[in-house]
Amino acid sequence: MSTDDRKSAGRYPLAADAVRRWPAGTVLAVLGSVFALVAVSLVVLLAVDQRMVTDVVARLHDETVPWTLERQRLARNLEELRLGGQRVLTATDEVSREDALFLVRILAAHPGMGEDPRTAALAAEVERFLVKPPAGRPVSAADLKAWEALSARLRLLADDLSVEGGQRVSAELDRMSAAVEQTRYKLLFNLVLVGAFLGSFLFILRRYLIQPLQRIHGVLTSLDARGPLPALSSAPMAEIHAVEEAIVRFHATLRENEDVRRKLERLATTDGLTGLANRRHFLGQAAEEMARARRYGRPITVGLADLDHFKQVNDRFGHAVGDHVLQSFATLVAETLRQTDRVGRYGGEEFAFIFPETTPEEALRLAGRLRERLAAAPPLLPDGSVLPVTVSIGLADATGRDLEESLAQADIALYQAKGSGRDRCVLASQDAGPDPQP
């Protein structure tokens, strides 16, 4: 992988190794644990509130309501005490007075009356007041006035006792209501917290898992060995980061494989000395062009070129110079012919051509131009001297013929060029027969 590739990758994940990464399982476990801890804490708090409500209800049921009812009974006995006192004072005979006084004394002595210091004191005061007037003495106006005051106090105390019961119940209900309200708020808070946790969880899941996976999917879908390194983010999740690193390594491997493949392909199809297509590759290209021309009924011409007296060049100047001559000729061919023309080293100093969409006459002009350029710009040897080299070229019309036959015709034309003195181009005649044996 080249430096340019690394630059083109933008935020290259491998370059961000300083960033601390977290295993997704650990992150989810920590998030889940925190959520569970908070949720359990809130549930415990709710349970405490619920227990508080349960306790208040139990207290209401077992203590407050019975206590309130006892207060009402005590208030009722105070009222009975007041009515009894009234009967004592208004009794018309001694028996009635004694009956009423007996009831007053019973009520004053009742254990329930002694439970509250206020009722105990007032009941004792009422008993003393009612017992005081000796039997037979008429009740005086002062006695009645004093009784009115006592009677009023009895009524008020009875009211107080009744109200106290209600107040205690009310206080308990207020406490329960507060607990229920508190529970409601906690429940609401719990719901909000659960929602927040859920939202956070989904956010983290989307941002740090789903989106990176989507990016990875996109990268893998468009991964091309000939393209640049795909842009990957620096994912904080360790597993995602590992996958991204694997993608980078995979891409590098793909590129290396592609380079090797290209080298092998070049070696398999190219002549190592001249850089032109080798014979096998040329024949393949020529067959394709022939098929295309036949399919569309287009003209096509083949040619064979042979450097003149090349053996003498080798013998006189050595193979290195011979190779240089071949390379120079190949360069000249590449520069002279059109892009659509195909050329290959056919063997030794022999080269083969195929001219698609070209009539024999046009090909003849092209070959002539090549011959002329070679004559005008002979190969320049390493020592600075110029080595004049000529070429003979045989051309044949391949339109409507097969490749082998056409090459054979071109070969005949080449021999004709050689036989006619070399350094010339010969177009095989249409009715030429088979190549005569030399």
Next chain:
Amino acid sequence: MILRCLVVTLALMCSLHGHAAEKALRVAVLNHSPPMSYTDDAGVLTGFNVEIMYALCEAMGVKCEPVPVTLERVVDVVAAGEFDFAAVSLLSTPERRARVLMSKPYYRSISVWFARPGVVPGGVSSAVVRGGVQARYVQAQGWKSLLLDSHGEVVTALLRGHAEAALLPMATAVALQQDSRIHPLGLTTTLLRDPQLAGDVCLSVNPRTPELLARLNEAIDRIKRDGRFDRINSRFIPFRLQ
């Protein structure tokens, strides 16, 4: 599925049959002890304790069969298991608690001493009912006593001069005070708050049935909460029992 339904139905029927066949609780009550337990003019056993018993049994969802016994035998028959419980007002004394299970207090009581004018305790024969704490107290004090079987006999004993005084529990004393037959006697009353004569009043329960005690206590709470206790109280007692 069908088999399961049949089994459940059968079990339910057996349960209902068992519930329906549950025998009535035998409850010991007093008679001739107004206003707590007595036979009214129509010949029906009634009174505060009898009606409380019915209310408790209704609250427990059971049938009860009241059977009159004398106060003297109440603890014995309950301790012997002849009765499931006794709807008789008993002060919770250590001796009784040792023999029977005592319910939670359903009210508190004191005792009242009735006597002819000028009579001091101990000097004359005092009418008391056998089995009551008053009888035990009189005997413990060494007073002369006339032991009776029921509170209803006290009036007769006083009227006939067999006794010149009587020591009675609070509710019975209120009824006696309101009895016009004794008014000519001009009895004086003294309220006694001695711990032996006053305190928590409970029901006694068969000592072999603690589960019944729990149900009874729960029923007492229930009828006190739902007002049944107070309505019965108003029918028989001129003030609230607490």
